[in-house]
Amino acid sequence: MKYVSTRGTGETVSFAEACLAGLAPDGGLFTPVEYPQIAPAAPGETYNALATRILSAFAGDTISEAKMGELVAAAYDSFAHQSVTPLNQVGPDRWILELHHGPTLAFKDVAMQIIARIYDHLLSERGERLTVLCATSGDTGGAAAAAFAGLSSVDVFILHPFGRISPVQRQFMTSTGADNIHNFALDGDFDDSQDIVKSLFRDETFRKDVRLSGVNSINWTRIAAQSVYFAAAQGALGHERALRFVVPTGNFGDALAAYVAARCGLLNGLEIVTAVNSNRTMVDLLETGRLSRRSAVSTHSPAMDIALPSNAERLLFEVMGRDPAQLKSFYDRFIQSGEAELSEQAKGALGCTGVKAVTIDDAETETEMKRLYKETGSLQCPHTAVGSAAARQVATDSVDVILSTAHAAKFPETVSEITGFTPALPERSEAWLERGEVFERMPCDLHQVREAIRSRVSG
Numbered sequence: 001m002k003y004v005s006t007r008g009t010g011e012t013v014s015f016a017e018a019c020l021a022g023l024a025p026d027g028g029l030f031t032p033v034e035y036p037q038i039a040p041a042a043p044g045e046t047y048n049a050l051a052t053r054i055l056s057a058f059a060g061d062t063i064s065e066a067k068m069g070e071l072v073a074a075a076y077d078s079f080a081h082q083s084v085t086p087l088n089q090v091g092p093d094r095w096i097l098e099l100h101h102g103p104t105l106a107f108k109d110v111a112m113q114i115i116a117r118i119y120d121h122l123l124s125e126r127g128e129r130l131t132v133l134c135a136t137s138g139d140t141g142g143a144a145a146a147a148f149a150g151l152s153s154v155d156v157f158i159l160h161p162f163g164r165i166s167p168v169q170r171q172f173m174t175s176t177g178a179d180n181i182h183n184f185a186l187d188g189d190f191d192d193s194q195d196i197v198k199s200l201f202r203d204e205t206f207r208k209d210v211r212l213s214g215v216n217s218i219n220w221t222r223i224a225a226q227s228v229y230f231a232a233a234q235g236a237l238g239h240e241r242a243l244r245f246v247v248p249t250g251n252f253g254d255a256l257a258a259y260v261a262a263r264c265g266l267l268n269g270l271e272i273v274t275a276v277n278s279n280r281t282m283v284d285l286l287e288t289g290r291l292s293r294r295s296a297v298s299t300h301s302p303a304m305d306i307a308l309p310s311n312a313e314r315l316l317f318e319v320m321g322r323d324p325a326q327l328k329s330f331y332d333r334f335i336q337s338g339e340a341e342l343s344e345q346a347k348g349a350l351g352c353t354g355v356k357a358v359t360i361d362d363a364e365t366e367t368e369m370k371r372l373y374k375e376t377g378s379l380q381c382p383h384t385a386v387g388s389a390a391a392r393q394v395a396t397d398s399v400d401v402i403l404s405t406a407h408a409a410k411f412p413e414t415v416s417e418i419t420g421f422t423p424a425l426p427e428r429s430e431a432w433l434e435r436g437e438v439f440e441r442m443p444c445d446l447h448q449v450r451e452a453i454r455s456r457v458s459g
Contacts, residue, residue, distance in 0.1 A: 001060030003030040003220065006317040007328045015062040016122050019115075019221045020130060022214030023201040028324065029313050030220045032058070035263040041235025047084040048072050050235070051228045054266070055114070058224040063121065071121060075113035078103050080428060085110060085229040087236055090376050093399045094391070096384070097233050104172040105407035105429060106303075107254065108143035111225035115215055116147035116154075123153035131210040131457055132156045133200060135193035137250055138165040138303035139406060141183070142172030144215055149178035157182045157453050159193040162441055165302055168410045168425075168433065175435040182456055188444035189296040190250075191307050196446050206450055210457045217253025218310050226257035231266035233401050244271040244398035248387040248405050250304035252282060252311035259315065259355060270354035271398055275390035277301045277365070282309055283357040289347035291330075293338035300362045300382040300414050303406070316342070319349035358390040365389060366418045379408040379415055379423045 002012035007028030013021070018030040036057040041050050051072045056065040063071075076084050081101040088096045102109025123130060132154050134144050141158040148156045158173055162185040174183045186193050197214065200206060217223065234243055247255040255274045262270035274282050277299040285291055296307040313327070319342070320326045326343070334340040342350065360368075365382050368389035372380050380388070384404040391400045408415045408423035416422040425433070442448055 001036065001058060001062075002033045004033050005029070005324065006031060006313055007324050007331070010324070015059045019118060019219065020122060020213050022212075022216070022219045023198070025204070025207075027198070027202055028327075029218055029310070031314055031317060035260070038264045038266055040239055040266050041231050043235075045235060047228070047232055048076060050232055051076075051114070051225070054228050054231065054264075055224060057264070058221075063118070067121065071117040072114060075117050078113065079109075080426065085232060087233060087401070090372070095233075095237070095399070095401050096388075096404045097229060097401050098404045099229065100404060100407040102143070103146045103428075103432075104139070104142040105410050105426065106139035106143060107226075107403065107405045108139045109146070110229060111222045112140070112143035112147040112215065114225050115219070115221050116151065118221060119148075119213075120151050120153050129153050129155075129211065130213045131453065132213050132215055133159075133197055133453070134214060134216045135159045135190060135197045136165075136173070137161070137190040137306055138169040139410075140216060142169060145173040145176045145178075145181045145183075149176040149181055151180065155180050155182070155457060157184065157456075159184050159186055159196060159449065161185075161189050161193055162187055164189060164298065164305065166411050166413065168412065169303075170439070171433045171437060174437040174439045175432060177435055183439035184449060184452065185439050185441040186444040186449070187441070190305060191296050192444045194306075194308070194310065196444065196449050199446050200450060200453075203450070206454070210453060216310070217251050222253060223257050223260055223311070223314075226254055227261040227264070227266065230258045230261040234267050237399060237401070239268055242269050242271070242398045243267065243401050244273065244396050246273040246275055246387045246391040246400055246402045248275045248301070248304060248383040248403060249282070250276070250279065250306035250309065252309035252315070254403065254405070255355065256311045256314055259353065262354070271396070272355045273390055273394060274355060274357040275387040276357060276359050277304050277386055278359065278361050279305055279307055280359040281307055282312065283359045285312060286350065286355060286357045289342040289350065291334050291340050293334070300365050300418070301386050303383055304386065315350075315353065315355065316346070319346045319353065321349075356394070358393055360386045360389045360393070368392070369415070369418050373419050373421065379419060379421055380404065381406045381408045381411050382414055382418075
């Protein structure tokens with residue numbers, strides 16, 4: 001398997017290079033030269049077996065299937081449910097895909113637990129050490145901290161927007177007690193943190209000095225690992241059934257993983273509803289073909305408070321006929337003027353991808369959280385409610401699979417205020433959150449963040 005940058009010259013790299021680099025040196029995102037065709041989930045196939053097959057297809061000859069199986073088994077051993085991502089029926093032809101049974105109660109665990117083990121395996125083989133940098137809107141940071149804590153081959157630096165994530169989300173990333181996990185709380189929003197991450201990756205000298213890598217959804221391995229649960233849901237509900245996946249999203253990584261699963265032949269067709277909150281960039285892009293600069297809006301679903309979804313770039317690469325020059329020109333126009341519009345050809349192709357978008361505001365989110373509790377007796381996090389409300393808003397003949405991206409207990413204040421009920425934290429998480437927190441607050445300043453990382457790596 002070979003990978004190419006969305007903005008590059010067509011030069012290819014191996015799975016190991018794409019995985020460990022995270023972001024391509026030219027500022028683009030790695031994507032497969034060709035999507036592998038993978039057999040759908042077999043009847044009775046376990047999640048681990050399916051994950052091993054899919055990830056082995058993306059890894060090629062970099063990691064043997066036997067070794068990948070060992071890494072997958074270790075990754076999902078800590079999950080509370082043996083199915084890893086179980087389905088829960090909440091109505092006729094309506095299911096919730098529960099992605100919050102990992103150690104930090106969020107869907108990011110599904111990918112991060114296996115990524116950490118792949119990193120450790122590849123780096124141990126090479127006798128190397130890396131610096132992992134990630135920006136988080138809430139859940140990625142906690143998942144990365146839990147997955148990489150204590151690994152001797154990796155230092156992890158997590159940037160989160162101060163005061164814009166829930167206290168439970170923050171504690172999952174600041175309470176590991178591991179010396180290789182570093183947390184910076186930045187004044188600003190998630191997009192400010194993400195801009196710093198992208199700038200540091202473009203700084204070639206710094207990147208080489210600290211051996212920089214990234215595990216945000218800009219990292220292709222995240223997308224590959226997330227594609228597994230879409231294939232698992234299709235297998236569980238039957239390959240003869242057309243499924244519509246409703247995906248609460250901010251950075252568009254999870255929705256892109258569904259697109260990838262379909263491109264690899266793992267799904268019966270492709271119908272995706274990208275459910276966003278008041279940060280409606282994906283709605284405007286899919287409906288008008290225009291990308292416009294805006295500031296992120298704070299909502300009840302903070303992990304989705306993202307104004308510029310990075311993974312839209314991978315979808316645009318496809319609809320532009322995989323033309324990196326056209327894509328680079330598009331983003332250059334966006335950077336220079338704050339707005340860019342797709343060509344008529346690309347707009348037409350975008351409309352044929354099977355990807356749609358729906359925006360749900362806070363009032364609709366509140367209504368849906370109350371309705372879900374009344375109908376099912378379950379408390380859902382506000383992000384899941386955004387997805388469920390979007391599914392109700394757009395009628396379909398398909399079977400709906402709504403992604404539940406986080407446990408309600410990660411947002412106890414919001415859930416309690418809206419529903420009148422406080423979600424109980426799973427017993428397995430209580431000890432974690434009793435630990436002391438360690439993080440450093442600083443301005444959202446590129447130079448200060450760069451020097452803080454440099455000093456800690458050299459130290």
